[in-house]
Amino acid sequence: MKAMGMRIAVVTFAAMLLWACDQDGPAEQAGEKIDNAVENAGEAIENAGDKIESSTNN
Incomplete structure (x- = not known):
């Protein structure tokens, strides 16, 4: 009986x-928000670089 209770x-x-x-x-929630912000900033920088590259190639 005691074993079952345990x-x-x-x-x-x-x-x-x-x-x-x-x-x-x-x-954890704050860390996820920071991760998302850094990821979004990286994507924005990459997009800006792509735009600059395409405008200098024309």
């Missing part, structure tokens, strides 16, 4: 840990 407790605890890992905290 197994249920362990499984419940493991499920709670897995659920908590799925939730993004404020630092």
